[in-house]
Amino acid sequence: MATPPRGKVTIDIEECKGCGLCVDACPPKCLLLMAELNAYGVHPAHYTGEHCTACGICFYACPEPGAITVYRWIAPKPAILPQEAAHAPSL
Numbered sequence: 001m002a003t004p005p006r007g008k009v010t011i012d013i014e015e016c017k018g019c020g021l022c023v024d025a026c027p028p029k030c031l032l033l034m035a036e037l038n039a040y041g042v043h044p045a046h047y048t049g050e051h052c053t054a055c056g057i058c059f060y061a062c063p064e065p066g067a068i069t070v071y072r073w074i075a076p077k078p079a080i081l082p083q084e085a086a087h088a089p090s091l
Helices: 021-025 057-061 082-087
Strands: 007-011 031-033 045-047 068-072
Touching (some): 007 045, 021 031, 057 068
16 A cells, blocks of 8 residues: 655756656656656656655755755644643643
8 A cells, every 4th residue: 555645846847957867766766757858858857746755865866956846745733632631741
């Protein structure tokens, strides 16, 4: 069973040089090289839209500054029920 995504990746296809380092480095394999060419005549990387763990490895593997941005979802904090609040230690 796949885990829910913890983030997403955006790739500026005009900055991407199509080296594929991010695709090779991605642990959940959620990046692919596109079939279409960009303005440089290379196949830029593309986020598939699922399974991103927001680990940032693709960002650090990319030699092109600004080509990849990683967004991490912030998990909501669990709600404290009124009866639990009375027993919670005060800081």
